[in-house]
Each structure stands twice: as C-alpha cells, then as structure tokens.
Amino acid sequence: MVAEELPGLLAGIHRLVRRRLVRRRLRRDLPGPRLRGAEVELLRLVAARPGIGVSAAAKELYLAGNSVSTLVNKLTAAGLLHRETSDADRRSARLLITPQAEARLGDWELRRAALVRDHIVRLGDDDRAALAAALPALQRLADGLREEMEGT
Template structure:
C-alpha cells in the first residue's frame, strides 16, 4: 500500500531529478559538440557499460522498442560513435561496441558533469552536503528496487538488420 507521504516524496524526487538532468544535459550539450540527443547518449551509456550488448538487450534495458533502438544505432553508426560486430557464436547476431571517440566523449561528458555539479555542491552549506551524502545509499537502494521490479535485461543473441 502506497502512503500519501510516499507519493509526495516520489513526486518531489522525480521533479527535482528531471529538472536537474534536463539542465545539466542542456549545458553539457553546449560544451561538448556535436550535439547528441538524450536517447543517443543513454544508448551509448548502456553500450559502454555492457560492451557487446545486442540491440534487443539494449532495447530491454532502455525500455524501448527494438526498432527505436535500431534507429538510434544507425544514427550513432553514422556519427562514428558505435561499431557493429558480428557475434562469433551466431553470425546472424550483432553486438554493439563504442568507438574510441565515443568512449572519449562519454568520459569527457561524465567529467564535465561531475565538475559542474560538484562545484555547486561545494557551494552548499555543510548540512546540505551532509544530507545529500546521507541520502545517496537510500537512493541507490531505491534504484536497485526499481531495477529488480523491471526485471533483467537479458542478452540473448538476436537477428537484426541494423
């Protein structure tokens, strides 16, 4: 049973998270050309975290349709951010890999993001920094619970034309 307090906290958390992500994404896009759409960056993050992932498994992890991820894959291939590799165990299956340029751009993006937000955290009062630090383990457990509820993004070979 969901309490009114749980609903209120969820709404506030998601509102702050969405606004912060949007603002950071907008500022980083201005600093790290060429511009990539948020969905493209999210796919790159998934592929970076799971090199060799299939299109279908990436789609499950992103909670998107396979054809939507195939479109993103084609865009990132054209931009030189992804490589497609044939699965050695199933020549019909495709595995995704980041290019060196994509890895460099993601690392730069993560570094800029950390420095941008870190500078603002440093400006906060000590009690606010302490509260944020204290909340991180609970937020990590909340994320893990949400991921468990969504189920695993299994990586089974898939036939694809992307």
C-alpha cells in the same frame, strides 16, 4: 510523505541536470553533433556492457527493438558505435562504442559531475552530510525499483 514527494523531486533534479542546465552549460562547448537522451543512454549502456546486442539493449533501456535499431544506425553513421557480427549467432550484432564516443562520454561525465559539484559545495555542511548519508538508501531504492521492473 517521502513516498509522495521523492519521485517528483528526483524527476525535477533529473530534468534540470540532464536537460535544461545541460543544454545551457554543457552542450555549448561539446564538439560534434548534439545527442538526444536516448542516444546518450544507449552509448552509456554499450560502454558498460561491451558486446551487448540490440534486443538486450532494448530490454535494458525499456525501448522497442526497432527504436534501438534506429538509434544504433544513427550512432553508427556518426562514428560513435561499431556494430560487429556475433561469433555465437551470425544473425545478431554485438555493439561496441568507438574511441570517439568513449572520449565524448568521459568528457560529458566530467562536465556533469563538475556542474553538480558546484551546486553541492554551495550547500551548508548539514545539507551536504544529509545528501551523503542518503546515497546508500537511494541506491537500494533504485535497485528495488529496477528489480521490480525486470520482474514484469
């Protein structure tokens, strides 16, 4: 039962938090151009792994290299990414987020966490405890799925 219901439930929460509620509640007060999901994911990845290359980013995000190149070009033009030549291989680029992107990501994360926190505090004590207790198991599940995906 859990295996059948969990993916749909998690996808629904993800859609609500990342798309519908975010569009309505979070984006309206954010400065600058609106970013698509893939753009935000690329910025997050570069923030977590400064200096990552385009092909490594494509592999990590499960996107085609030319799609990531397009995202890089758009985010660079918007002043959110910086591309520099790699010292190890002059033909490849290293990606870095700009201070503007770092501030924007930080603000986004704070707003998103506050939105989810507002809804979690409305739950009863038992539900909040159950969510907290489930987090380690959900992390292990995510890690296992990620490892399988990387192995293919």
